[in-house]
Amino acid sequence: MAFDKFKDECGVAAIYSNPEAGKLAYLGLHALQHRGQESAGIVSTDGVTMYAHRSMGLVVDIFSEDVLEKLKGTLAIGHTRYSTTGDSALLNAQPIMVDCNKGMIALAHNGNLVNAQLIRSRLEAQGSIFQTTSDTEVIVHLVAQSREQTLPEAIADALRRIEGAFSLVIMSRDRVFAVRDPRGFRPLSMGRIAGGVRKDTIVFASETCAFDLIGATYERDVNPGEMLVVGPEGIYSRYFASQTAQSSCIFEHVYFSRPDSVIFGRSVAESREKLGRQLAVEAPAEADLVVPVPDSGVAAAMGYAAESGIPLRMGLIRNHYVGRTFIEPEQRVRDFGVRLKLNPVRSVLAGQRVVLIDDSIVRGTTSRKIVRMVRDAGAREVHLRISCPPTISPCFYGVDTPSKKQLIAANKSVEEIREYIDADSLAYLSLEGMKQACGESESLTYCTACYTGKYPTAFVDVEEIKPAEEPVRE
């Protein structure tokens, strides 16, 4: 069975003590849908049995009234995931649920472990049988194998053995555990809804936008290296690892999280607007219009427009109802894939000098098509501005980036990329500018490995960080 490597982009949610726990988890996942659109699952418990439903597809399609009816009980955890396609997708859908010597547990994971393969090989050599190809399963094996007697101790023991990015929600029959890795790569927040079964309902979610939909008030983040346990005795906090330098993912602010969320104690909308403002300072352009690539470039484009004084216009419209596969007409439409999602507004773009704002260039193929589309719609000049530095190295901590061979900025200079995407000019934000816009300080430090190639953990896949021998072509 091939092992899935660092491809999961996910969202997690947990509900402690509410008569509608399953439904609230479902709504929470719906607000986290942007973090993964391939599969989703919820496990709930009434204190006796655990009820699970996992399926491929979007949250809204998976959880019908009938399905939610069956997710009984007052505790629930949920997961939404983007993974590589293929058979492994449903097999690896989460939450994982096991009945082991520590009792029944369900677990949902956001992030990627960097030493999972190593642990798995060791456990397999000792006779463990794995059911999935995901890195997450090693955590439940480690919990089951731990010599510690109590579940909180066994979880803490397991957490000390894993390395990498993990924001976890774990559920037993009567408790919810919320955990963040010592570096705090991925976000995880705690909220509260007044009046639950006995007391208030405690909720956890990858992003605070999930709280708004379920009427919860944000209380605080789970801290890096912290395990919060919510049970009949109340809430208690413990740290399972010694303090390590924080390296929260800066790409959460650049692209991944929703602008209406507050993550790592900071508003994503504010970061994005500042990224755009800083970009306007560092890379001005003589132009008539600022046009965002929706949705990823909108907030930064607002900042760029405000700082530069150039008017913002929606020159590209996004169709939000794009499913997974589409049947293409026999007579090929140029740039069909991008056109399904984006369409230019000719009356806005014709004859104009346009500053196009997007959050990132990965392979370069999308940007190339968008620039061509904007030109075909009559734009006189297209100046592309990117609200982060060039992406030169893959992520091993839970953002789906291709290997170095496919990252255009790892293999070409900015001028070569400009030529490839056929823009009149191209500029990226500086590393310092990005960190400043995202509020880096003594109390908030970021992982910027995808821009620097400097990874905060050991165990990085050497094959994935080899540059291409031949220049990348479309």
Ligand code: AMP
């Ligand atoms: P490309 O350069 O063609 O690979 O695609 C760049 C586009 O992909 C940009 O518009 C980004 O907003 C978007 N993008 C960047 N990173 C990711 C990611 N991890 N998952 C999905 N889309 C992404």
